[in-house]
Amino acid sequence: MDYGATISTTDGHEHTCDYCGAEISVSVAKQSGHNEREDYYCPECNKRYHTRASLPIMPQNVKLISPRTDGKTDKYQN
Incomplete structure (x- = not known):
């Protein structure tokens, strides 16, 4: 078993939405x-973003x- 695969860490970041300007x-x-690759959406306009994660976001x-x-x-048309 890969020892590194048994340890989960939490990561995160902040950014500004390219479409609506929400942080x-x-x-x-x-x-x-x-x-x-896991997708997540801007809570304001629903624009799709993605990042790498081990569990769904x-x-x-x-x-x-x-x-x-x-x-x-309006909502973003993904």
């Missing part, structure tokens, strides 16, 4: 050698830091 924080679980792992700044209410 987003996402936290993910990672394991050495077991990270796959649940909506409660994506937090809105500040709301959208573009003054619109």
Whole structure:
């Protein structure tokens, strides 16, 4: 068994949505050698983003830091 694969870590980052300007924080679980592409969505406009993680990213792992700044209410067409 790969010892590194038995240890999970939490990672995350913050960024600004390219479409609506909202600030987003996402936290993910990672394991050495077991990270796959996982999608998550902007809570304001629903634009899809992706990162590498060992588990699916649940909506409660994506937090809105500040709301959208573009003054619109539309949703992004992924």
